[in-house]
Amino acid sequence: MSQTQHGSTDGTLAQRPGLPEHAPQIEGTTAAPTLFENPGLPPHVHRLADTDPKAAKRAERQVAALFTLSILGTLVFLVSYFAVDPQTPVYIPLIGRTLLQNFLLGLGMGCGIFFIGIGAVHWAKTLMPDEEVVEERHYLRSTAADRDGAVQALQQGGEESGIGRRPLIKATAAGALGLFGLPFIVALRDLGPLPGDRLSRTMWKAGMRLVSDPEYGPIRAEDVTIGSVFHVMPEGIDKVHDKLEQKAKAAVLLMRLDPADIKSTKQKAWGYQGIVAYSKICTHVGCPVGLYEQQTHHLLCPCHQSTFDVTEDCKVIFGPAHRPLPQLPITVDTEGYLVASSPFHEAVGPSFPERGHR
Amino acid sequence: MSTSLGGRVVGGTASYIDERTGAAKAMRYGLRKVFPDHWSFMLGEIAMYSLVILLLTGTFLTFWFVPSAAETVYTGSYGPLRGVEMSEAYRSTLDISYEIRGGLLLRQIHHWSALLFVASIAVHMFRVFFTGAFRKPREINWVIGLTLALLALIEGFAGYSLPDDLLSGTGLSFARGMILSIPIVGSYVSSFVFGGDYPGEALIPRLFIAHVLLIPALLVGLFVVHIMLVALHKHTQYPGPGRTEQNVVGYPLMPVYTAKAGGFFFIVFGVTVFLSTFAMINPIWAYGPYDPSPVTAGSQPDWYMGWLEGAIRLLPGWLEFQVFGWTFSFNIAIGGLVLPGLVTVAAFMYPFLEAWVTGDKREHHLLDRPRNAPTRTGLGAMAIAFYVLLWSGGGNDLIATHFRTSINDITNFLRIAVIVIPPIVYVVTKRICLGLQRRDRDLVLHGMESGRIVRLPHGEFIEVHEPLSPQDAWQLVQHDAHRPLPLPEGADGNGVRRPGTRAQRIRAKLSHFWFEDRVEPVSPAELAAAHAHGDHHAVTEEHTEMQKQLQTGRH
Numbered sequence: 001m002s003q004t005q006h007g008s009t010d011g012t013l014a015q016r017p018g019l020p021e022h023a024p025q026i027e028g029t030t031a032a033p034t035l036f037e038n039p040g041l042p043p044h045v046h047r048l049a050d051t052d053p054k055a056a057k058r059a060e061r062q063v064a065a066l067f068t069l070s071i072l073g074t075l076v077f078l079v080s081y082f083a084v085d086p087q088t089p090v091y092i093p094l095i096g097r098t099l100l101q102n103f104l105l106g107l108g109m110g111c112g113i114f115f116i117g118i119g120a121v122h123w124a125k126t127l128m129p130d131e132e133v134v135e136e137r138h139y140l141r142s143t144a145a146d147r148d149g150a151v152q153a154l155q156q157g158g159e160e161s162g163i164g165r166r167p168l169i170k171a172t173a174a175g176a177l178g179l180f181g182l183p184f185i186v187a188l189r190d191l192g193p194l195p196g197d198r199l200s201r202t203m204w205k206a207g208m209r210l211v212s213d214p215e216y217g218p219i220r221a222e223d224v225t226i227g228s229v230f231h232v233m234p235e236g237i238d239k240v241h242d243k244l245e246q247k248a249k250a251a252v253l254l255m256r257l258d259p260a261d262i263k264s265t266k267q268k269a270w271g272y273q274g275i276v277a278y279s280k281i282c283t284h285v286g287c288p289v290g291l292y293e294q295q296t297h298h299l300l301c302p303c304h305q306s307t308f309d310v311t312e313d314c315k316v317i318f319g320p321a322h323r324p325l326p327q328l329p330i331t332v333d334t335e336g337y338l339v340a341s342s343p344f345h346e347a348v349g350p351s352f353p354e355r356g357h358r
Numbered sequence: 359m360s361t362s363l364g365g366r367v368v369g370g371t372a373s374y375i376d377e378r379t380g381a382a383k384a385m386r387y388g389l390r391k392v393f394p395d396h397w398s399f400m401l402g403e404i405a406m407y408s409l410v411i412l413l414l415t416g417t418f419l420t421f422w423f424v425p426s427a428a429e430t431v432y433t434g435s436y437g438p439l440r441g442v443e444m445s446e447a448y449r450s451t452l453d454i455s456y457e458i459r460g461g462l463l464l465r466q467i468h469h470w471s472a473l474l475f476v477a478s479i480a481v482h483m484f485r486v487f488f489t490g491a492f493r494k495p496r497e498i499n500w501v502i503g504l505t506l507a508l509l510a511l512i513e514g515f516a517g518y519s520l521p522d523d524l525l526s527g528t529g530l531s532f533a534r535g536m537i538l539s540i541p542i543v544g545s546y547v548s549s550f551v552f553g554g555d556y557p558g559e560a561l562i563p564r565l566f567i568a569h570v571l572l573i574p575a576l577l578v579g580l581f582v583v584h585i586m587l588v589a590l591h592k593h594t595q596y597p598g599p600g601r602t603e604q605n606v607v608g609y610p611l612m613p614v615y616t617a618k619a620g621g622f623f624f625i626v627f628g629v630t631v632f633l634s635t636f637a638m639i640n641p642i643w644a645y646g647p648y649d650p651s652p653v654t655a656g657s658q659p660d661w662y663m664g665w666l667e668g669a670i671r672l673l674p675g676w677l678e679f680q681v682f683g684w685t686f687s688f689n690i691a692i693g694g695l696v697l698p699g700l701v702t703v704a705a706f707m708y709p710f711l712e713a714w715v716t717g718d719k720r721e722h723h724l725l726d727r728p729r730n731a732p733t734r735t736g737l738g739a740m741a742i743a744f745y746v747l748l749w750s751g752g753g754n755d756l757i758a759t760h761f762r763t764s765i766n767d768i769t770n771f772l773r774i775a776v777i778v779i780p781p782i783v784y785v786v787t788k789r790i791c792l793g794l795q796r797r798d799r800d801l802v803l804h805g806m807e808s809g810r811i812v813r814l815p816h817g818e819f820i821e822v823h824e825p826l827s828p829q830d831a832w833q834l835v836q837h838d839a840h841r842p843l844p845l846p847e848g849a850d851g852n853g854v855r856r857p858g859t860r861a862q863r864i865r866a867k868l869s870h871f872w873f874e875d876r877v878e879p880v881s882p883a884e885l886a887a888a889h890a891h892g893d894h895h896a897v898t899e900e901h902t903e904m905q906k907q908l909q910t911g912r913h
Contacts, residue, residue: 041599106634113624113631114624114629121622124613124614128617195548244650248556249555284675320690351685
């Protein structure tokens with residue numbers, strides 16, 4: 001930009017030095033003594049298709065061929081939609097087994113769309129003008145007259161409404177506007193019930209049988225061998241109406257350890273001949289603690305890798321969880337099936353603020 | 359006006375519309391609007407087109423998807439799940455995949471497009487950040503863009519939670535654990551969100567209306583404002599010969615940009631369809647219906663939630679404690695609530711912070727080359743390093759299984775690395791930028807190595823350096839030379855503290871942090887001195903000519 005334009009009044013940025021409020025204000029940048037001059041746009045270089053009619057014709061044919069590929073792609077989609085059986089599987093190298101129709105539909109639709117794009121871009125790049133155009137920028141800031149006018153209009157409106165002179169209207173209007181939204185906030189109250197103590201309770205009751213998940217069969221103590229793990233639910237969970245909600249709290253893991261390996265007396269007392277039951281719901285964010293290492297008796301949560309040591313009352317030995325998994329006290333009933341001897345003594349699952357309240 | 363029938367019909371219609379809308383005026387201006395060309399300007403376009411693809415495919419999916427947690431028994435054509443109890447949501451998603459012709463393809467396009475949407479927004483934001491495109495007058499658009507990015511994350515999470523398969527249910531139980539960790543009111547919020555106990559039947563219809571109406575409306579509305587502001591500001595451009603703060607150099611909307619950008623929509627759409635055809639994503643039939651008691655190993659959220667997942671995995675358990683009987687689970691809350699909050703606030707504030715530190719009130723339409731803003735580029739790289747480390751924390755189990763390493767070691771390493779590595783990345787990046795700037799100076803002062811070795815009469819060998827063309831040299835010398843602000847005097851002549859100096863001192867300190875280490879662009883005087891010196895390359899007439907061209911001082 002040359003100096004001659006600085007005095008112009010066409011509203012472009014070039015007039016900056018002429019308007020004090022627009023003047024560049026940059027602190028800490030001391031302009032170098034002399035700056036280089038912008039050399040201007042480099043000379044334009046013509047493409048082959050601009051000068052050689054044969055090359056232009058060739059480009060035209062290429063664009064037409066690309067659009068034709070698109071047409072063929074859409075036809076492949078239409079034919080496959082009606083003529084190919086939806087359930088026929090097919091093996092495609094590198095992709096594996098898939099459904100033939102779905103594959104052809106995707107291929108056809110993809111070509112139908114993709115080659116329009118490639119064709120249009122090729123057209124633009126080879127045949128449309130490639131000489132760059134210069135557009136001037138203009139200041140976004142309104143003129144001083146417009147800014148004053150806006151302020152005046154606002155003030156005039158305020159005066160004409162009389163809001164400043166009539167405090168009674170001002171106060172009541174503010175009150176009304178401030179309150180009218182409240183019903184919409186209050187109405188959100190019934191999004192759900194208050195939590196109550198439901199987070200602290202599970203279905204487990206004294207004498208309730210442990211049944212395997214998902215077969216729901218009762219479990220005999222002798223069926224639980226050392227090294228095996230049972231995924232357990234309370235008996236009757238498949239009959240309740242809120243099955244998933246109860247499962248989310250009541251899921252239990254049943255394992256048998258050599259009683260000599262158990263280090264906690266409470267753990268031994270709440271178990272039965274080395275068989276122990278622990279809540280399966282992680283005390284971190286509530287994933288099911290699904291992985292059991294038979295040799296080390298570690299339970300691992302596959303979501304965030306909290307690791308619990310079953311020989312030490314399921315205390316946390318690694319990962320982001322803080323609390324041990326709660327233990328379910330168990331015993332056997334008269335028929336030899338495992339039953340809970342009491343409910344859980346604490347809330348299961350992830351922590352919540354009132355968890356420690358009694 | 360054409361006299362053919364077609365021409366008369368088009369002309370007549372155009373005239374009819376213009377007489378009722380006055381649209382010709384806007385068209386005359388709009389159709390010749392100039393857009394600069396650069397590959398990095400296409401990143402935002404990918405996001406824009408992905409949004410269109412998502413709206414299109416999403417509309418199709420709503421025709422068949424049933425947003426209900428009501429229980430049903432599957433009787434469809436996918437054998438392994440026949441007779442299994444599941445929710446209507448999962449059943450209908452299976453039906454879209456197996457009974458509706460092209461339904462699976464639409465689902466896959468929708469999911470792939472969602473991943474691309476968030477990814478292209480992220481990379482577009484990198485471009486805007488590293489080139490300083492957020493500077494005046496575009497700060498508001500940075501804020502809008504960031505809001506769009508956040509909405510895209512929430513929209514994506516809501517979307518992949520809808521099918522009610524085992525993986526998405528695991529994600530929801532994770533979200534519920536996070537909600538429960540909100541201090542004091544967590545259980546209440548959870549009970550309100552889920553309509554009672556988890557998982558409950560209320561959430562899927564609620565998520566659905568958020569996913570198909572509430573968030574898309576906000577996304578589309580804000581996106582329209584975003585793009586209108588781009589048109590109003592006119593696009594930024596990279597510095598180069600002929601490009602100034604007062605102009606925009608490029609191609610007009612009609613015909614070149616219509617063909618290029620319009621064509622690019624079809625390319626993005628086409629590539630998304632190919633991806634969906636060739637690469638299976640989210641095979642919900644393999645996961646099974648949601649049940650709170652089982653879980654699959656290697657459960658992963660979609661990529662953009664990975665950093666939060668990583669934070670949750672890395673935070674140690676001792677951050678949970680009880681005070682006065684209340685349980686505070688900061689091992690979850692920091693990762694799930696505090697961290698995203700802080701990151702968001704920092705990102706929202708950055709343009710305003712930088713403007714305050716530099717004291718720069720000018721409009722900027724020429725982009726910075728990232729090397730010319732070393733501190734900003736370093737800070738950006740630091741943020742990316744932090745993000746990537748958290749993200750890899752979210753995949754620590756996969757790293758452990760794929761590379762046969764101990765998951766405990768990986769987790770412990772990342773716990774430290776997340777804090778130690780980002781500052782190192784900052785320093786290294788800044789040094790690389792300064793090095794590149796020195797190289798630019800060297801190129802301008804001494805020209806390009808030509809590879810031509812010449813022996814001088816007295817026996818000395820020199821390599822001939824070719825001077826840069828004025829256009830190439832301009833690219834390397836056009837930027838501002840920022841210098842740190844001087845520290846203000848703390849007290850006036852009588853020893854009285856000046857009001858406001860505290861803020862000024864902070865500002866001056868930050869300014870030193872930003873600009874203390876700097877490499878300034880070559881000035882014409884330096885170039886002249888280098889040529890007069892002319893020790894290791896022959897001074898030719900070309901140099902003097904270039905000097906003349908470059909040196910006709912503009913201010």
